[in-house]
Amino acid sequence: MSAAGPTDRVVLAHGGGGELMNxxxxxxxxxxxxxxxxxxxxxxxxxxxxxxxxxxxxxxxxVTPLEFPGGTIGRLAVAGTVNDLAVMGATxxxxxxxxxxxxxxxxARFDRILADIAATAAEAGVPVVTGDxxxxxxxxxSGVGKDDVADSLFINTAGVGVRRLDxxxxxxxxxxxxxxxxxxxxxxxxxxxxSVRNGIEFDTELRTDAAPLNHLVAALLxxxxxxxxxxxxxxxxxxxxxxxxxxxxxxxxxIEEERLPVSRTxxxxxxxxxxxxxxxxxxxxxxxxxxxxxxxxxxxxxxxxPRGRNAAVVGRIVESDPPMVELLTQAGGRRVVQRPYGExxxxxx
Amino acid sequence: MSAAGPTDRVVLAHGGGGELMNxxxxxxxxxxxxxxxxxxxxxxxxxxxxxxxxxxxxxxxxVTPLEFPGGTIGRLAVAGTVNDLAVMGATxxxxxxxxxxxxxxxxARFDRILADIAATAAEAGVPVVTGDxxxxxxxxxSGVGKDDVADSLFINTAGVGVRRLDxxxxxxxxxxxxxxxxxxxxxxxxxxxxSVRNGIEFDTELRTDAAPLNHLVAALLxxxxxxxxxxxxxxxxxxxxxxxxxxxxxxxxxIEEERLPVSRTxxxxxxxxxxxxxxxxxxxxxxxxxxxxxxxxxxxxxxxxPRGRNAAVVGRIVESDPPMVELLTQAGGRRVVQRPYGExxxxxx
Numbered sequence: 001m002s003a004a005g006p007t008d009r010v011v012l013a014h015g016g017g018g019e020l021m022n023x024x025x026x027x028x029x030x031x032x033x034x035x036x037x038x039x040x041x042x043x044x045x046x047x048x049x050x051x052x053x054x055x056x057x058x059x060x061x062x063v064t065p066l067e068f069p070g071g072t073i074g075r076l077a078v079a080g081t082v083n084d085l086a087v088m089g090a091t092x093x094x095x096x097x098x099x100x101x102x103x104x105x106x107x108a109r110f111d112r113i114l115a116d117i118a119a120t121a122a123e124a125g126v127p128v129v130t131g132d133x134x135x136x137x138x139x140x141x142s143g144v145g146k147d148d149v150a151d152s153l154f155i156n157t158a159g160v161g162v163r164r165l166d167x168x169x170x171x172x173x174x175x176x177x178x179x180x181x182x183x184x185x186x187x188x189x190x191x192x193x194x195s196v197r198n199g200i201e202f203d204t205e206l207r208t209d210a211a212p213l214n215h216l217v218a219a220l221l222x223x224x225x226x227x228x229x230x231x232x233x234x235x236x237x238x239x240x241x242x243x244x245x246x247x248x249x250x251x252x253x254x255i256e257e258e259r260l261p262v263s264r265t266x267x268x269x270x271x272x273x274x275x276x277x278x279x280x281x282x283x284x285x286x287x288x289x290x291x292x293x294x295x296x297x298x299x300x301x302x303x304x305x306p307r308g309r310n311a312a313v314v315g316r317i318v319e320s321d322p323p324m325v326e327l328l329t330q331a332g333g334r335r336v337v338q339r340p341y342g343e344x345x346x347x348x349x
Numbered sequence: 350m351s352a353a354g355p356t357d358r359v360v361l362a363h364g365g366g367g368e369l370m371n372x373x374x375x376x377x378x379x380x381x382x383x384x385x386x387x388x389x390x391x392x393x394x395x396x397x398x399x400x401x402x403x404x405x406x407x408x409x410x411x412v413t414p415l416e417f418p419g420g421t422i423g424r425l426a427v428a429g430t431v432n433d434l435a436v437m438g439a440t441x442x443x444x445x446x447x448x449x450x451x452x453x454x455x456x457a458r459f460d461r462i463l464a465d466i467a468a469t470a471a472e473a474g475v476p477v478v479t480g481d482x483x484x485x486x487x488x489x490x491s492g493v494g495k496d497d498v499a500d501s502l503f504i505n506t507a508g509v510g511v512r513r514l515d516x517x518x519x520x521x522x523x524x525x526x527x528x529x530x531x532x533x534x535x536x537x538x539x540x541x542x543x544s545v546r547n548g549i550e551f552d553t554e555l556r557t558d559a560a561p562l563n564h565l566v567a568a569l570l571x572x573x574x575x576x577x578x579x580x581x582x583x584x585x586x587x588x589x590x591x592x593x594x595x596x597x598x599x600x601x602x603x604i605e606e607e608r609l610p611v612s613r614t615x616x617x618x619x620x621x622x623x624x625x626x627x628x629x630x631x632x633x634x635x636x637x638x639x640x641x642x643x644x645x646x647x648x649x650x651x652x653x654x655p656r657g658r659n660a661a662v663v664g665r666i667v668e669s670d671p672p673m674v675e676l677l678t679q680a681g682g683r684r685v686v687q688r689p690y691g692e693x694x695x696x697x698x
Contacts, residue, residue: 002593010694013690014697015584015677015695016585016689016690017583017584017585017589017630017689018584018585018589018688018690019688019689019690020585020690022688027435029624031435033681043406043433043435043436043580044404044405044406044433044439044508044510045404045405045406046402046403046404046437046439046512047403048402048403049399049400049401049402049403050398050403051399052398053395053396053397053398054395054396054397054398054399054403054442054505054509055393055394055396056393056394056396056445056478056479056509057397057449057479058444058445058447058479058480058505058507058623059396059481060448060449060481060505061445061483062364062449062483062484084392084393085393087392088392088393088395089677090393093403094405096405096406097407097590098407098409098447098507099409100409100411100449100503100525105506107547111648112528129405130405130406130407131407132407132408132409132505134409134411134696134698135411135564135695135697136411136503136695136696137601137696139488142675144426145510149643154449154485156407156409156481156505156507156508158405158445158447158505159393160403160509161393163395165662191651208625230390230694232392234365234366235364235365235366235370236366236367240367241368254511259496279367280367280440281366287636318600321571339367339368339371340365340368341362341365341367341368341369345365346364346365346484346485346486347359347483347486348483349483
């Protein structure tokens with residue numbers, strides 16, 4: 001029992017399925033995340049019969065550092081899965097939480113991340129109903145994130161939701177003359193992470209945009225606008241989403257540089273770091289394609305939600321052969337926007 | 350692009366959300382796991398409205414080594430989540446698959462693990478409908494599993510199922526005179542992993558017992574026996590489950606050493622490795638508590654399934670103050686069975 005006594009750090013035995021794990025769950029996890037469904041700590045959660053088709057999604061989070069301006073890996077994990085459900089036209093019902101803790105993780109940090117998970121779940125109004133905890137042995141890093149040697153964790157969140165009957169979403173519904181909107185300022189998550197890693201500070205603090213957008217999406221769908229396609233622009237940025245639309249539907253996408261919602265700080269950071277905001281990861285931005293006639297209605301619905309106050313109409317769907325995404329520059333030129341190949345930036349989410 | 354060219358190993362850019370990740374999914378994942386729901390590779394899967402209450406569960410898998418006699422981490426992941434649903438009295442509907450790959454993982458190994466995932470999902474009859482892939486940087490180990498430096502992955506599987514109306518399961522239904530059964534031979538998974546790690550071989554090969562048990566559980570519930578409690582005895586072994594029952598219901602549990610289903614090879618391995626089979630992890634054994642009058646019917650139902658051919662009645666629920674689990678030894682003595690504290694064996698599942 002020597003290695004498993006009272007400690008302020010996670011030890012391997014915390015993942016062993018025995019008394020010590022039991023205590024970790026009862027003392028650190030359940031009091032923070034607790035709700036009537038989670039409390040029994042059985043192998044799974046029972047939820048009422050959904051009132052429609054079920055939507056099911058999963059995402060793992062490996063971001064480093066674990067804490068950064070505006071949030072933690074926990075906020076990312078909850079927001080990301082809630083948003084994946086929302087952009088499928090689903091009302092999120094419940095989340096699962098799979099934790100992989102590294103031996104040596106400080107329990108104080110673990111508690112902060114759990115508190116952030118609980119706060120973000122409350123903000124979304126979606127409970128964490130079931131979970132699992134494993135512990136892996138301490139490791140030495142050879143690459144990024146050297147600061148967090150033996151103080152790391154990975155999170156998986158899966159989510160279930162019920163599909164809204166009035167949501168008819170799919171890239172196959174996209175057609176020329178449709179309008180393209182972004183729900184908020186782009187690139188802030190990726191730039192925040194990279195700035196922290198590089199120790200760069202700006203006059204105005206960059207913060208992650210990570211946020212649950214289920215209420216924002218509900219407002220958009222409730223507006224009556226004919227919403228055809230939604231996607232949260234995470235890894236690969238808005239460029240990744242728009243190239244998916246272009247290739248998936250064999251159409252062109254034109255976006256206008258002067259309409260892109262990019263903060264001055266983000267623009268400055270992107271220049272310093274040599275990144276293109278279009279391919280930089282977001283955690284709180286949705287790309288929406290709506291019928292051209294409904295552009296204003298959709299924009300008003302997005303801007304009516306606090307998370308959408310910087311929403312903008314950024315472009316349109318056009319005929320194009322071959323299908324491509326083009327940026328109309330402020331200088332009056334055209335530039336082809338490409339899907340990022342890999343990513344210069346590992347462990348951004 | 351130099352680091353992201355053709356390669357037989359996973360590189361960081363495989364997790365970047367760009368073209369390279371797209372190719373990994375289309376060339377390695379979808380052809381193996383493919384089904385109509387997974388194919389679109391959208392952010393989530395849509396499933397028909399469940400015909401009852403929903404059961405939702407999650408588990409992460411960090412076992413090392415990744416491949417071992419009888420299976421891989423992929424088989425564990427599918428079987429484990431299917432079994433968690435089954436012991437909740439649910440018919441599994443679908444699984445999600447969250448992959449965290451380590452930079453340097455060989456694609457040949459990745460393909461073998463994916464094939465094992467697909468085979469196990471087919472055996473269970475439960476499709477993988479949604480997934481996510483991340484890549485973490487290469488690391489050096491300081492502890493166990495030195496063989497797999499830069500050749501590792503973690504898996505999370507979440508699962509959804511629909512609760513059977515005829516399943517009334519819960520520790521609160523357990524009472525004195527109920528019968529305790531194990532669905533198969535115990536300790537084989539944990540002993541297999543530890544034997545491989547220690548390079549020990551036996552005359553008769555030890556193999557993991559990892560297997561999806563949803564059909565076995567269905568046979569038990571279909572038998573009409575009054576099944577009161579089910580749990581798969583993974584981390585913490587059967588001792589962990591039985592102490593949960595004892596403490597959860599404030600009753601005693603008596604099990605008889607001579608009735609325990611333990612193979613000769615497992616008994617021998619446990620002695621050599623200094624492990625108690627009662628606290629050693631299983632991945633294909635269910636602990637069942639049924640009404641005493643239904644013991645034979647339950648046993649026949651379990652033995653009628655290939656996965657339950659070694660099932661045994663091992664003991665009974667008794668009055669006990671304080672609540673405790675006791676082993677009646679072959680020598681005629683009594684030994685208190687305790688919940689394991691931590692676990693001597695990290696990364697067993």
